[in-house]
Amino acid sequence: MYGRVIGVTVLGVGGHPVTVEAFVGRGLPSLTVTGLPGAAVQDARDRIRPAVEHAELEWPLRRVVVNLAPGNLRKEGAGLDLPIAVSVLVATRQVPPKAAAGHVFYGEVSLKGEVLPTPGVISVAIAAARRGLRGVIVPVANAVEAAQVAGLAVTGVASIQEVVGFLRGTWRPPEIGTLVSQRVAAGSADLSEVRGQDEARRALEVAAAGGHNLLMVGSPGAGKTMLARRLPTILPDLTREEALEATQLHSVAELLAGRGLLRERPFRAPHHSVSTAGLLGGGSTVLRPGEASLAHRGVLFLDELTEFRRDAIEALRQPLEDGRIVVTRAGGSVSFPARFTLVAAANPCPCGFSGDPQRSCRCRPDQVDRYRQKLSGPLLDRIDLRLTIPRLTKDELLGASAGESSAVIRDRVIEARDRQRRRYSALGITCNAHLPGPIARREARLCPDAERLLGRAVDHMALTGRGFDRVIKVARTVADLAGADRVSEHHVAEALSYRTAFEQDQGLARAG
Numbered sequence: 031m032y033g034r035v036i037g038v039t040v041l042g043v044g045g046h047p048v049t050v051e052a053f054v055g056r057g058l059p060s061l062t063v064t065g066l067p068g069a070a071v072q073d074a075r076d077r078i079r080p081a082v083e084h085a086e087l088e089w090p091l092r093r094v095v096v097n098l099a100p101g102n103l104r105k106e107g108a109g110l111d112l113p114i115a116v117s118v119l120v121a122t123r124q125v126p127p128k129a130a131a132g133h134v135f136y137g138e139v140s141l142k143g144e145v146l147p148t149p150g151v152i153s154v155a156i157a158a159a160r161r162g163l164r165g166v167i168v169p170v171a172n173a174v175e176a177a178q179v180a181g182l183a184v185t186g187v188a189s190i191q192e193v194v195g196f197l198r199g200t201w202r203p204p205e206i207g208t209l210v211s212q213r214v215a216a217g218s219a220d221l222s223e224v225r226g227q228d229e230a231r232r233a234l235e236v237a238a239a240g241g242h243n244l245l246m247v248g249s250p251g252a253g254k255t256m257l258a259r260r261l262p263t264i265l266p267d268l269t270r271e272e273a274l275e276a277t278q279l280h281s282v283a284e285l286l287a288g289r290g291l292l293r294e295r296p297f298r299a300p301h302h303s304v305s306t307a308g309l310l311g312g313g314s315t316v317l318r319p320g321e322a323s324l325a326h327r328g329v330l331f332l333d334e335l336t337e338f339r340r341d342a343i344e345a346l347r348q349p350l351e352d353g354r355i356v357v358t359r360a361g362g363s364v365s366f367p368a369r370f371t372l373v374a375a376a377n378p379c380p381c382g383f384s385g386d387p388q389r390s391c392r393c394r395p396d397q398v399d400r401y402r403q404k405l406s407g408p409l410l411d412r413i414d415l416r417l418t419i420p421r422l423t424k425d426e427l428l429g430a431s432a433g434e435s436s437a438v439i440r441d442r443v444i445e446a447r448d449r450q451r452r453r454y455s456a457l458g459i460t461c462n463a464h465l466p467g468p469i470a471r472r473e474a475r476l477c478p479d480a481e482r483l484l485g486r487a488v489d490h491m492a493l494t495g496r497g498f499d500r501v502i503k504v505a506r507t508v509a510d511l512a513g514a515d516r517v518s519e520h521h522v523a524e525a526l527s528y529r530t531a532f533e534q535d536q537g538l539a540r541a542g
């Protein structure tokens with residue numbers, strides 16, 4: 031007796047179709063799974079028989095061999111439980127083979143025959159649609175997720191009994207519309223709540239407009255955390271393509287919580303005790319994306335940057351450079367997208383008050399030096415905007431007026447981003463921060479006086495090659511915010527002003 035159904039295995043965030051074939055033949059009752067099953071798939075052997083029996087179906091008291099094809103593809107995760115169970119039900123004709131054809135089955139199965147929430151469903155749906163299959167049968171808890179993919183019939187099931195009922199035509203699934211969970215209203219944080227701090231607010235705007243990474247250094251209470259948390263409020267909405275990418279990452283990390291599609295830009299703020307695997311991705315049985323990937327298309331906020339493990343910080347260089355992270359372990363490697371805007375905050379010294387006008391620093395110079403050395407040059411090199419933020423006194427706070435609202439700033443950001451997208455459409459780049467150096471120099475279109483100011487900065491401040499490119503990219507963003515075709519002297523001067531924190535070449539700030 032023979033049965034065949036289609037399942038999917040999710041490796042990283044990619045769904046790969048798997049043909050699941052069941053052979054039921056003579057021999058002592060047993061279940062063997064062949065075709066490179068990972069540990070989680072091997073585990074399925076012990077779960078599936080009780081699950082089928084619990085659903086008041088028959089498990090054949092014979093030798094059962096399930097083969098997973100293609101044989102050279104690793105099979106991970108518990109999502110193959112359901113297709114394995116259904117392949118046996120097809121082989122024993124408890125389910126009509128025709129009814130199962132053309133569907134993809136995916137879901138973890140419990141000993142009692144329940145179909146449990148399973149990570150990666152949106153990736154399964156994307157893979158099924160790409161193959162031109164007509165429908166997916168997935169855990170009801172993840173059905174809304176699958177329904178985001180156009181042109182696919184989605185059936186949400188809670189048990190093996192429901193799957194069988196559906197295939198026999200005796201049970202109908204609930205309407206997907208009724209499963210959509212109510213979104214909790216997002217927090218009402220707004221940049222207008224930040225008083226004064228005009229320079230920092232402006233730096234956030236520049237970061238948002240050009241996709242630049244940002245470091246804020248300042249004493250405790252200066253408002254670094256408050257400012258950083260408001261960056262998402264001035265970023266444009268996710269495009270549909272970006273939303274699908276971010277949703278896949280949240281799905282495999284089991285963080286979608288019943289939502290279909292991620293609509294807000296991600297904002298991830300891992301604690302400084304996070305492990306390298308937690309930040310970059312990893313895991314012992316299934317490779318999961320880390321915080322840097324969960325921040326894909328959004329913001330990764332590292333508060334108290336100097337407190338993070340040095341190796342974790344160092345490892346961030348790869349995604350900052352490539353927008354991807356390759357996670358490797360014994361069974362192979364997967365690559366997760368990780369294109370985020372990094373926002374970091376730090377105190378200027380261990381006590382926090384170096385440079386503060388009201389309180390004096392109690393650190394020894396060597397302590398301050400060691401503290402600053404914790405931030406490696408290579409990481410700092412990838413942060414375009416580095417800002418010192420003053421702590422405002424109570425009187426200054428009360429006296430300062432409320433600034434522009436996030437909505438007003440966001441409109442400018444959207445316009446500046448549109449200009450960049452049009453300019454770089456042939457390059458496949460969306461914003462200034464991602465321009466390769468030589469192209470940045472060409473695309474910046476500097477006025478002669480802007481060139482002269484840059485030349486002076488190179489001469490007097492020993493601006494490195496990377497530093498030079500960074501200033502040009504930031505100046506280009508400042509010009510884009512102003513709607514200017516060419517970069518002029520005051521755009522460069524503003525770009526040079528965002529280099530006041532943790533600089534080796536401190537004099538630079540005075541160049542303008």
Ligand SMILES: Nc1ncnc2c1ncn2[C@@H]1O[C@H](COP(=O)(O)OP(=O)(O)OP(=O)(O)O)[C@@H](O)[C@H]1O
Nearest residue numbers: 223224225226227249250251252253254255256257
């Ligand atoms: N410019 C400001 N406008 C309004 N409120 C402010 C401002 N600066 C600070 N505050 C108030 O001070 C509180 C502390 O700010 P925040 O936590 O952002 O400081 P921080 O720089 O992150 O300090 P730490 O180094 O201790 O983490 C904020 O929650 C806010 O209530």
Ligand SMILES: [Mg+2]
Nearest residue numbers: 254255333375
């Ligand atoms: Mg803080």
Ligand SMILES: [Zn+2]
Nearest residue numbers: 379381391393
């Ligand atoms: Zn100090």
